Amino acid sequence: MPEGHSVHRIARQFARNFVGLPVHASSPQGRFAEGAAVLEGREMLQAMAVGKQMFLEFEGDTWLRVHLGLYGAWDFAGEILVDPTIASANGRMGQTNQRGTDLDGVILDDAGENSLTSIGAPRKTRVHVRMSEQTKGLADEDAEWPPPVVGQVRLRLLTDATCADLRGPTACALQTPDEMLATVAKLGPDPLVGDPAEGEERFVRIVRRKPTAIALLLMDQSVVSGIGNVYRAEMLFRARLNPHTPGRDVPEEVVRQLWRDWVRLLAIGVETGQMMTMDDLSPEQYRAAMASRDDRHWVYRRAGLPCRVCGTEIALEELGARKLYWCPFCQR
Structure with a gap:
């Protein structure tokens, strides 16, 4: 199950790539079709994480609550705005050097991921990244856009340049502002x-x-x-x-x-x-x-x-x- 650091990183990625933009929403799997229809075309206003839960605010006093649970993950694709606190050069979210440790070069961990280098100044790069406890590498620069739906995608959020696919969450639900606040109030x-x-x-x-x-x-x-x-x-x-x-x-x-x-x-x-x-x-x-x-x-x-x-x-x-x-x- 993704722990708190992963969910905060996902929320930051949404803040960089979706907040302030109108979002197309769909449910390829069909299990969140009604909710996706409500979100379709609305501007995302805010992305926040509290512990293992993430909350995305949309115009019209609507919040999307997502709890990834044991098997959930977000797949990001397209032009991803990244910086040293969010992603590394190979697309992994947030790889930076240990504070106080002067290390150069590229180290791939046992999942084939670059774990030591950061990319420097913020830039856009075309990537395909799995956001859960594990991440994957770069996508083909010439890949089809928007990317084809693969597997059981509960919710797809799409801008002109960035795609986020949600798979296997424990919870994916719309909430009113009061419902969102009540959920947060129950959390430590x-x-x-x-x-x-x-x-x-x-x-x-x-x-x-x-x-x-x-x-x-x-x-x-x-x-x-x-x-x-x-x-x-x-x-x-x-x-x-x-x-x-x-x-x-x-x-x-x-x-x-x-x-x-x-x-x-x-x-x-x-x-x-x-x-x-x-x-x-x-x-x-x-x-x-x-x-x-x-x-x-x-x-x-x-x-x-x-x-x-x-x-x-x-x-x-x-x-x-x-x-x-x-x-x-x-x-x-």
Whole structure:
């Protein structure tokens, strides 16, 4: 499931390529035909993300709410306006160098994606990009326009130069302004929405009164927005916190540490497009991490392997119907 950084990046791409323009809307699959008919020809006014949900505002007091869920993705094609905070030269959204690390050259990760170079000044490029947890590369410059519909496309949004196809979302629905606000009100704080300090206080209040295990609370989108399975495992390890600890038993300073770590990791994820959770890497280690997902995390997907800190075998269990990775020694 795309985590919060991916959804913020998608919203930014819509802001650059669709906001301020009239949009043609259709539902090739047919499941959103009525909604597409309402959106047809309307100008997109705003694109925003809150946690794992995205909201697109159209003229006429109409909002489109999209939750990608486990299998959803946006495919962008056409002339995509990109800059160093949004995409790299090969079309991947948001590939930039690690802050404070001077690295040159091109590194392709194990998905064949350029993970280190950025493209410099904003420009337009003709690309085809998959926006979910994974992305694809450049499309043929001479490809048919608009691109042919491939597979089950729930919603196609189209301008004169850019196409966005939505596939497999958990939710795709029109909302009134009041309905949109009610949806957002049910979500936990997002560091990139509103005042992060206020978000921290809200997060601390909620967690400190709950008897629920902290590992479940971090995945509860009404407690905090945007954290998924990867960030959950990594944040708990970085805090050296036992995932089964009830929220109300977690010391306040540790709860605050979790929030501030989420602020930092989310910013890195939006900037780079990758869930880089390891710190203080040498240039060589950073290049390795960009080239292989296996080198980006402390515990996630490392079940049975030695802990990078203490050597204890990383444990894997199921909690809340999701896989939980943690170190039984470091996180006692």
